[in-house]
Amino acid sequence: MAQTLDAEILSAAAALRAGALVILPTETVYGLAADAANPRAVAAVYEAKGRPSFNPLIAHVADLATARRIARFDDRAERLAQAFWPGPLTLVLPVADTAAVCDLARAGLDTVALRSPAHPLARRLLAAVGGPVVAPSANRSGRPSPTTFADALEETGAAAAAALDGGASAVGLESTVVALLDQARLLRPGAVTRAEIEAVIGPLAEAEADAKRSPGRLARHYAPQAPVRLEAETPGPGEAYLAFGAAPAGDRVWNLSPTGDLREAAANLFASLREADRTNPVGIAVAPIPHEGLGEAINDRLKRAAGFIG
Ligand code: TXA
Ligand code: MG
Numbered sequence: 534m535a536q537t538l539d540a541e542i543l544s545a546a547a548a549l550r551a552g553a554l555v556i557l558p559t560e561t562v563y564g565l566a567a568d569a570a571n572p573r574a575v576a577a578v579y580e581a582k583g584r585p586s587f588n589p590l591i592a593h594v595a596d597l598a599t600a601r602r603i604a605r606f607d608d609r610a611e612r613l614a615q616a617f618w619p620g621p622l623t624l625v626l627p628v629a630d631t632a633a634v635c636d637l638a639r640a641g642l643d644t645v646a647l648r649s650p651a652h653p654l655a656r657r658l659l660a661a662v663g664g665p666v667v668a669p670s671a672n673r674s675g676r677p678s679p680t681t682f683a684d685a686l687e688e689t690g691a692a693a694a695a696a697l698d699g700g701a702s703a704v705g706l707e708s709t710v711v712a713l714l715d716q717a718r719l720l721r722p723g724a725v726t727r728a729e730i731e732a733v734i735g736p737l738a739e740a741e742a743d744a745k746r747s748p749g750r751l752a753r754h755y756a757p758q759a760p761v762r763l764e765a766e767t768p769g770p771g772e773a774y775l776a777f778g779a780a781p782a783g784d785r786v787w788n789l790s791p792t793g794d795l796r797e798a799a800a801n802l803f804a805s806l807r808e809a810d811r812t813n814p815v816g817i818a819v820a821p822i823p824h825e826g827l828g829e830a831i832n833d834r835l836k837r838a839a840g841f842i843g
Contacts, residue, residue: 542654545695546661554578554692556685557593557658557668558699559650561621561708561724562678562803563685564593564668565693566658569634575667576637581692584674589640590667591623591708592633592647595659600624600647603633603665609734610713616733619651621704621724625712638667648708654699670707675756677803677838680705684807705800706830711737722830724799757810757817761839765818773809775802777820785812789820795827802831806838 536544545555549566552574557566565581567574569592578590594600597614604626606614613624628634628645639645647665650656659666670678671685679685680702690696709723711730716738719727731737759773768774773785778793780786787805789798809817817838822831 538654541695541697542657542661545658545697548694549574549658549662549666552577553694554581554689555658556671556682556690556693556696557655557666558652558682558685558697558702559593559655559668560652560702561650561704561706562680562702563671563682563699565671565685565689566593566666566668568662569638569665569667570632572635572637575635577692578667578669579637581689582669582672582674584669588669589642589646590638590669591710592638592645592665593655593659593668594647594649594665595656595663596649599663599665600649603628603630604645604647605629607713609717612733613711613713613730614649617725617729618649619656620649621651621706621708622730623648623708623710623721623723625710625714625720627714634665634667644712644714646710652699652703654697658697677757677806678707680800680803684804701800701804703800705802705804706827706834709830712740722833724827724830726826727829728826756838756840757806759810759814760816761806761835762816762818763835763839764821766820768818769816771815772818773812773814773816775805775809775817775819777822780820785809785814789822795823795831798822799827799831802834 549568552571555566557564567578623646625646634645672688682698704724709725710721712718719737720740776788789801
C-alpha cells in the first residue's frame, strides 16, 4: 500500500539521519541528499555521482535561522537571504560550525555554501531533519542535471534509500551561487539573475579572479553523449535541434520555448537535452538564446554542454 506523504517524508528524514541517501526534489533540479554532518554519508554521495571529491557541496537548510548557526552572515548575506530565500540562491560564506557541514562536504575549505530551497517537499523534509543536508544535483558527474523524478531515479536512484517525487522542477536550472567573502562574486549564474542580485547588494565582481574558490566549474559539466553545436539557426543532417521561439516542428526538434520565454526555456533545457540525446543523433544543434536575464545561466550551461568552458 502506498505510504501517505507525511509518512514518506518522515521515513526519508529517518533515512538521512541514519546516514542513507535520499532523492530530493527542489525547485531548481533534483538533488541526491545526505546528512551534511556525516562524512560517511557525504562520501557515499561522491561515490554515487562519480564526482571528484575536491568539489564542495551545497548544504540545504529549512530556514535562515538554521543557516545563521552554520555560517557567518554579514549585512550583504542577510539582505540576499531576506530577498531570495526560500529560493534558488546559494550563498558561499565563512563557515562558523565546521561539524554541522563536515570537512568532506566543504572539500576542506573554510567556507560553506548554503541555500534554503523553496520546493514544499524539500522544505518539509529539511524541517523534519532539523540540520543541514547536502544535495548536489542527482546526476552522475558530467551529465545534465535531472529535472524530473524519472530522470533522477535513472541517474542515482540505485544509491538512494528513499526518493520523493516532487514533479517536474519548476525552474529547471541550478541555483545561482554568490560568494560573499571579500568582494561579492558570481560563481555560477543561475535562476536568480545577476541584475536581481545587483539590485539588492550592488555590483558583483567577476568570478574568474576567484577560480580556486569555485572548484566545481569543470568543462563539460552538463554534457549529453552527442556533441553540442551552439548558435545554430537550423539543424544539419542527422542533428537533433533545440529551437527557441518560432520554429518549424519536426521529428527531432524540441522547442525550448515557442514564445521565446527564457523562464520556460530554462525549465525545459535539461530534459530537452536528455530527450534529444536519447535519439542518438550525430549531434545536438541549439538555436541562439538571448544572453540577458536568465539567458546568462542558460548560455553558461549550454557552453558547458558543448565543452567550451574550462
Ligand atoms: O540548484 C542547486 O543548487 C542544486 C539543487 C539540488 O539544490 N544543487 C547543486 O549542487 O547544483 P552542486 O553540488 O551540483 O553544485 C554546487 C556548486 C558547485 O559549483 C560548487 O563548486 C559550488 O556550488 N560550491 C559549493 N561549496 C562551495 C564553496 N565553499 N566555495 C565555492 N563554491 C562552492
Ligand atoms: Mg551539478
